[in-house]
Amino acid sequence: MSESIAQYYHERTKYDPRTIASKNKALDPNKQPIPFKEYKIGQIFDLKPYLSAQKTTDSDFVYWRRLSRLLGYSYGLTAKVPTMGQPMCLRSAPSAGGLYPAEIYLISRGNGILPPGLYHYQAQSHSLLLFWESDMWSQLQSAGFWHSSLENTRIALATSAIFYRSQWRYEDRAYRRIFLDTGHLLGNIELAAAMNDYHAHVMGGFNDRAMNELLYLDSSQESVMTVIALADLLDIQQNLPPGITSLPSPSLTVYPEIPEGELLSALQKATEITENLPPIAATSPSETDKYNFPFCLKVSVSSPPIYWGEKLSGLETTFFKRRSCRAYSGDSLSLDQLKALLHFTYHPEDYLDQELDRSPDYFDLSLLETFIAVSGVDGLEEGCYYYAPRARELRQIRFKNFRAELHFLCLGQDLGRDAGAVVFHTADLKKAVARWGDRSYRYLHMDAGHLGQRLNLAAVYLNLGVSGIAGFFDDQVNEVLGIPADEAVIYITTLGRPRTG
Ligand SMILES: Cc1cc2nc3c(=O)[nH]c(=O)nc-3n(C[C@H](O)[C@H](O)[C@H](O)COP(=O)(O)O)c2cc1C
Numbered sequence: 001m002s003e004s005i006a007q008y009y010h011e012r013t014k015y016d017p018r019t020i021a022s023k024n025k026a027l028d029p030n031k032q033p034i035p036f037k038e039y040k041i042g043q044i045f046d047l048k049p050y051l052s053a054q055k056t057t058d059s060d061f062v063y064w065r066r067l068s069r070l071l072g073y074s075y076g077l078t079a080k081v082p083t084m085g086q087p088m089c090l091r092s093a094p095s096a097g098g099l100y101p102a103e104i105y106l107i108s109r110g111n112g113i114l115p116p117g118l119y120h121y122q123a124q125s126h127s128l129l130l131f132w133e134s135d136m137w138s139q140l141q142s143a144g145f146w147h148s149s150l151e152n153t154r155i156a157l158a159t160s161a162i163f164y165r166s167q168w169r170y171e172d173r174a175y176r177r178i179f180l181d182t183g184h185l186l187g188n189i190e191l192a193a194a195m196n197d198y199h200a201h202v203m204g205g206f207n208d209r210a211m212n213e214l215l216y217l218d219s220s221q222e223s224v225m226t227v228i229a230l231a232d233l234l235d236i237q238q239n240l241p242p243g244i245t246s247l248p249s250p251s252l253t254v255y256p257e258i259p260e261g262e263l264l265s266a267l268q269k270a271t272e273i274t275e276n277l278p279p280i281a282a283t284s285p286s287e288t289d290k291y292n293f294p295f296c297l298k299v300s301v302s303s304p305p306i307y308w309g310e311k312l313s314g315l316e317t318t319f320f321k322r323r324s325c326r327a328y329s330g331d332s333l334s335l336d337q338l339k340a341l342l343h344f345t346y347h348p349e350d351y352l353d354q355e356l357d358r359s360p361d362y363f364d365l366s367l368l369e370t371f372i373a374v375s376g377v378d379g380l381e382e383g384c385y386y387y388a389p390r391a392r393e394l395r396q397i398r399f400k401n402f403r404a405e406l407h408f409l410c411l412g413q414d415l416g417r418d419a420g421a422v423v424f425h426t427a428d429l430k431k432a433v434a435r436w437g438d439r440s441y442r443y444l445h446m447d448a449g450h451l452g453q454r455l456n457l458a459a460v461y462l463n464l465g466v467s468g469i470a471g472f473f474d475d476q477v478n479e480v481l482g483i484p485a486d487e488a489v490i491y492i493t494t495l496g497r498p499r500t501g
Contacts, residue, residue, distance in 0.1 A: 003253070004253050007429050009172075010441070012260075013172050013175075014473075017476065035165060039120055041131070042129040044127050045127055046127045047068035048126045050069070051069060066196040068126070069196050072319075073188060075104055076092050077091055078319075091123065092188055093188050094322070097169050099165045101162050101165040102159050104157055105160065106155060109153075109155065114128075117131075118214075139210075143210035145247070147203055147206075147229065148240070152237050152238050153201070154238075156230060158227045164221065167264060172264045174264055176470060179225070180446075180491055182445075183446035183448060183452065187451075190361065191454075193357070195356075202228050203226065203227045203244075205247020206273065207276075209274065212224055225446075243361075245363050246364055247436075248273075249438055251433050252270045285366060287390070296395050296396045299380060303342070305344070324466065326467075329499040331376065341495065344454055344457075345455050346370075346387075363447050367428070367435070367447075368427050368490070370386070373402050373406055375402060376421075383397070383398050383402075384397050384398040402480070403417050408476075409481075413471075415494045418496060423492065424477065424481070424491075425490045425493075429444075445490060448490045448491040449468075456468075459495055464495055464497065466495050468491065469491075472489060
């Protein structure tokens with residue numbers, strides 16, 4: 001086989017109108033996974049008292065408050081919705097199907113407040129559970145191939161995924177959603193870290209087996225997806241330059257035909273890193289946007305930054321009130337709103353004044369492109385546009401009202417039809433694999449989820465509706481909207497006016 005296993009997996013997990021019916025199997029409610037991990041023993045550190053507490057001068061209190069807010073904003077419980085059985089708990093980060101495959105762990109080097117050891121974040125009680133007290137920092141450094149950011153930092157987070165939670169519903173295609181979910185979580189962590197005087201140094205490359213062993217994970221069930229060294233910006237020693245976020249894995253081109261049901265585990269295995277391969281030559285950021293179309297309509301989308309309120313109070317409340325929109329009214333959003341959303345998502349460098357991270361960690365944003373199908377934006381012609389982030393403009397590739405087609409492309413979901421704008425993140429998989437090996441598949445989905453989370457937060461703050469969509473007819477999206485065929489669709493974010501009543 002000449003295509004790598006990541007490309008093969010992508011091809012095999014595409015939804016297609018001719019075969020979609022066979023994917024719609026009845027879910028077994030008896031096998032529905034519980035989205036919370038339990039530990040039988042450990043020491044509990046309750047984070048609740050600090051979540052909404054006012055700042056004090058007590059340094060220990062301030063430390064706990066920062067940590068409590070960081071975890072609560074990132075992945076805390078924010079709502080309970082009644083269901084037939086147990087009420088369903090929703091969190092500050094969205095998750096495909098509300099299945100929450102991600103877990104968060106914290107590793108402490110020991111700092112006088114958090115004893116050295118391994119902690120699990122228990123979202124249900126908003127607490128940290130110390131389940132293994134031991135100095136394991138050098139093991140963490142070794143599993144992280146001695147990443148520069150772990151030298152001076154004293155705590156790190158690790159996010160994992162429990163595959164079955166998402167697989168229960170989405171089967172092999174769950175791998176895509178697991179990494180999109182993780183990307184949304186990273187979006188929250190990045191912003192919540194900045195609000196609490198941390199920089200999140202994100203690592204997507206490490207020795208997978210060693211990292212899983214460090215956390216006592218059974219790799220066949222659960223695996224570490226990212227490690228995040230948390231640099232305490234109040235400590236001068238920890239104001240570190242950016243570290244390397246991505247490491248390459250091999251790209252596997254010789255493999256047998258993989259049966260359905262085994263694609264997810266095969267790709268997980270193939271994307272593991274066992275040795276620190278020589279870094280890929282750094283690519284200097286491109287000065288120009290990937291696509292330019294002669295004679296097309298070009299619309300400037302320059303915008304002032306979104307003002308998040310005094311001390312980012314608007315962002316804080318948005319973490320707690322963010323929800324995925326369940327139905328749009330079909331009414332239009334304004335061009336200024338679309339501009340503001342794009343600005344916040346793609347131009348963090350303009351948010352330093354508001355003390356947000358001007359250069360949050362992504363794995364490789366140069367591999368992702370953005371297309372937007374516009375069905376209802378006041379002041380903008382309907383059609384499909386390429387978003388050129390450097391030029392800050394939209395470049396029209398098709399002009400047409402695509403509402404009916406979007407309904408079909410999003411597997412018949414009304415969200416696609418009634419949204420005012422539908423954002424598509426795409427990537428050239430061949431190029432991505434050439435750069436980072438099969439591991440690139442993880443990076444692309446996490447980066448798309450991360451961008452998606454910034455879109456989510458900005459949309460909710462602007463009183464718009466927003467929802468991710470990870471189920472779509474892959475190839476038909478390109479054909480119908482005119483997106484170049486080399487661009488594999490990674491993720492969709494719908495934006496619109498929420499239906500009321
Ligand atoms: C990766 C991803 C894919 C999603 N796909 C869909 C989708 O196809 N259709 C949909 O209605 N909602 C989708 N959602 C929204 C989830 O259903 C929603 O996040 C979940 O029910 C939790 O609710 P909340 O976002 O309001 O907290 C998706 C969310 C994520 C993060």
